[in-house]
Amino acid sequence: MQLRVTNLLVGSCRSFKVYHSTYSSKVSQKCSSLIYQSNGDPEKVVELIESTLSKPSKSEVMVRMLAATINPADMNMIQGIYPIKPPLPAVGGNEGVGEILMVGSDVKDFQVGDRVLSIIPGWGTWRTHANSRADQFIKISKDLPVVSAATLSVNPCTAYRMLKDFVKLEKGDVIIQNGANSAVGQAVIQIAAELQVRTINIVRNRPDLSKLVDHLNSLGATHVLTDDLLRSPEVKEILEDLPKPKLGLNTVGGKSAADLLKHMEAGSTLVTYGGMSKQPLMVPTGLLIFNDVKLSGFWMSRWTAENMRSQEQRNMIQWLTDLVMAGKLKPPKHEVISFSEFKMGIHKTMQPFTGKKQILLMNGLDGSAVDPSSEKSDPPKT
Numbered sequence: 001m002q003l004r005v006t007n008l009l010v011g012s013c014r015s016f017k018v019y020h021s022t023y024s025s026k027v028s029q030k031c032s033s034l035i036y037q038s039n040g041d042p043e044k045v046v047e048l049i050e051s052t053l054s055k056p057s058k059s060e061v062m063v064r065m066l067a068a069t070i071n072p073a074d075m076n077m078i079q080g081i082y083p084i085k086p087p088l089p090a091v092g093g094n095e096g097v098g099e100i101l102m103v104g105s106d107v108k109d110f111q112v113g114d115r116v117l118s119i120i121p122g123w124g125t126w127r128t129h130a131n132s133r134a135d136q137f138i139k140i141s142k143d144l145p146v147v148s149a150a151t152l153s154v155n156p157c158t159a160y161r162m163l164k165d166f167v168k169l170e171k172g173d174v175i176i177q178n179g180a181n182s183a184v185g186q187a188v189i190q191i192a193a194e195l196q197v198r199t200i201n202i203v204r205n206r207p208d209l210s211k212l213v214d215h216l217n218s219l220g221a222t223h224v225l226t227d228d229l230l231r232s233p234e235v236k237e238i239l240e241d242l243p244k245p246k247l248g249l250n251t252v253g254g255k256s257a258a259d260l261l262k263h264m265e266a267g268s269t270l271v272t273y274g275g276m277s278k279q280p281l282m283v284p285t286g287l288l289i290f291n292d293v294k295l296s297g298f299w300m301s302r303w304t305a306e307n308m309r310s311q312e313q314r315n316m317i318q319w320l321t322d323l324v325m326a327g328k329l330k331p332p333k334h335e336v337i338s339f340s341e342f343k344m345g346i347h348k349t350m351q352p353f354t355g356k357k358q359i360l361l362m363n364g365l366d367g368s369a370v371d372p373s374s375e376k377s378d379p380p381k382t
Contacts, residue, residue: 029053034126039080056131058106067150068096068125070358084122091124097149107134121301158300159187167247171196177249178202183332193220254279266291
């Protein structure tokens with residue numbers, strides 16, 4: 001499938017407040033964008049460009065971005081090794097939350113002040129303002145905290161779809177996942193807990209393991225095990241009271257995928273959505289033949305492209321929004337940085353085994369501000 005690309009706080013985030021200015025129908029708006037003219041090293045090719053936007057056309061809206069994430073997939077896209085390749089020059093970023101400043105005369109579904117998410121893969125969220133067609137956005141609740149809204153459209157949606165689309169899970173069922181400390185993994189734990197589905201969560205061993213285990217348990221994990229413990233004889237006793245998992249979620253690949261399969265029910269499904277180890281998927285032949293395990297893959301960008309503006313997409317966003325507002329879906333471990341600190345955010349995202357998601361806050365460049373008393377979250381490092 002070829003994706004067409006158009007690129008032109010509950011919990012610790014509760015203290016973020018965005019203050020709004022009154023905007024008139026002025027003809028132009030200054031804009032700052034993080035642009036790459038060519039593919040390459042993100043730390044070298046991304047640059048801050050100033051420009052001026054004219055008034056949006058009849059079918060467009062002008063959006064002021066409030067916050068945007070820096071994700072590993074963004075780095076791959078800039079490097080030119082991701083399946084989505086925006087035409088160059090391109091604005092970086094795939095995820096973020098914005099606010100409508102102006103609406104074109106033909107736009108009926110939005111009004112000034114609405115909060116929105118882009119639904120176009122590769123749209124380019126690393127900018128303070130943009131004019132785009134109204135049908136490239138989906139409206140979200142204004143009550144969502146900024147950081148929760150900015151991190152809603154990729155990782156929680158990925159977790160939701162994998163839990164909903166591959167196996168019919170009932171209350172009391174069990175799933176198993178590796179990379180459980182990732183942003184998707186944390187969302188899986190919380191969404192599964194809401195569905196009353198139990199989770200076996202596999203992580204790498206590390207010096208601060210106890211802090212990580214405590215954190216994942218606080219999100220609703222049933223068991224948190226290291227990959228070494230999963231391979232040991234002792235694991236049988238630990239998991240003896242649980243049914244075998246019907247669903248496995250693999251973001252690591254290599255031997256780790258095989259380790260999941262060895263503990264899964266006959267006829268179960270393993271969904272691969274990442275390849276952190278950069279190793280080929282290793283599946284024992286016997287499990288395919290005698291256990292009839294099924295292998296599948298999932299890519300959120302494909303699902304979004306195939307379900308754009310659908311009622312199912314709207315239902316998913318609303319369900320996740322309700323979970324956030326109920327305090328049952330917290331954003332991943334993160335660090336909020338100002339838009340002008342983008343180089344630091346890119347550098348940290350490029351580091352192996354980075355512990356926190358970097359979130360750009362468009363602060364002070366466009367009349368918006370963040371309450372200076374806001375506290376940045378600092379949960380345990382993963």
